[in-house]
Amino acid sequence: MISYNSDTIVDFLQSEIKLSNADISVVLKHPESKNAPLHMLLWQYGLVNIEQLARILDWLEKQVS
Template structure:
């Protein structure tokens, strides 16, 4: 697992890990492509984490957010 930190303290994932995260969101948590598109657009505007943007906009539940962080710890 390779993670790069940026100057703002935000964690950047490798492209491979990011792709696996997107796959996990769609396949395991059944997050729609439309929801991901919305989150990605808003993430670009405020540079927040994709998962936090999904949660802030009500596109995932708190339980799903916890599942994502559990998944991130195991990959």
């Protein structure tokens, strides 16, 4: 699993993907948020589209390289 700072990804999601605090909070309130990657839950709940998911994955990859 990719390790990243939660504040950093939230900042990215808000500034680059244009998600609101409410969008992110919806996902974080669900029990599965403890076991599944945030970006996949955002996609599962329809809060990001496939292009946005690809941008998130690219960003995550850059964080570990």
